[in-house]
Amino acid sequence: MHEPVTISCTVNGRHYTRAVEPRRLLSDFIRHDLGLTGTHVGCEHGVCGACTVLLEGDAVRSCLMLAVQADGLSLMTIEGVASPDGTLHPLQAAFREQHGLQCGFCTPGFIMSILQFLGENPAPTDAEIREALSGNLCRCTGYVQIIAAVRQAAAAKAGAPGVG
Numbered sequence: 215m216h217e218p219v220t221i222s223c224t225v226n227g228r229h230y231t232r233a234v235e236p237r238r239l240l241s242d243f244i245r246h247d248l249g250l251t252g253t254h255v256g257c258e259h260g261v262c263g264a265c266t267v268l269l270e271g272d273a274v275r276s277c278l279m280l281a282v283q284a285d286g287l288s289l290m291t292i293e294g295v296a297s298p299d300g301t302l303h304p305l306q307a308a309f310r311e312q313h314g315l316q317c318g319f320c321t322p323g324f325i326m327s328i329l330q331f332l333g334e335n336p337a338p339t340d341a342e343i344r345e346a347l348s349g350n351l352c353r354c355t356g357y358v359q360i361i362a363a364v365r366q367a368a369a370a371k372a373g374a375p376g377v378g
Contacts, residue, residue, distance in 0.1 A: 221285040225250065226294030234281045241265045243281035244291060252292035252322050256351075263350030266323040267291050273330040292322035295329070305329060305367040314363035316354035324350050328364055338368055 218233035225248060232247050244253045244267065253276055256264035260275040267276045268290040295303045302310065305325055315321040324347070331338070331346040338346065343364045347357065 219282050219285075221282055223284045223286065224288040226290055232281075236280065236282055238281045239277055240267075240279040240281050240284055241276035243284070244276060244289075247281075250291050250293050254319055254322055256319070261351070262320070263323040263327060264320050266326040266350070268326055268330060271330065271333070273327045290326070290329075292325055295325060303329075304370050305332070305363070308363040308366040308370070309360070312359050312363040312366055314355065314359040320350060320352045320354075324352070324360060328367070332364070332368055336368060338364070340365070 216236045219236050220231060220233050222229065222231040224230070225244070230248060232243070234243055234247065238247075241253060241255050244250050245255070253267055254264040255277055256262035258277050260278040263275065265276040266273050268274075269279075269284065270287055295306060297303070303325075305328055309315055309321060309325065314324075327350055328346065331343075335342060335346075340361060343361050344357075347360060347364070352360065
């Protein structure tokens, strides 16, 4: 067992300082230490994308990172996407309106990945959307509604906070 390491990071605009085991995964830190359970853990190998969060604006697999790697950095989880008053982000609203979720397990990872993608490519083609979604797995929807949701969010100029 290793001596705990104190880390500080900002998650969804709130600063946290915690002592963590050096081998603690970022996904476990987010879910268990911070209580932000919207970040899901699926495969624990970085394949499914369910654990995707934004680290300094870049989509990363939190199951492949150690919490100590986030020291001094800023993260956004799915809990930080909607407005503080609960108003859904345009991408979240598009997922709801286009029925882009069924069981919902993969949805947080999709949202986080797509936020970065739309920030880089605000007017994507369907082929570009499919390529951007290729790193996230969904076992329920067949992706048709997810693609429609991304298309709707892009058409709505989803330039709200958190995009880009």
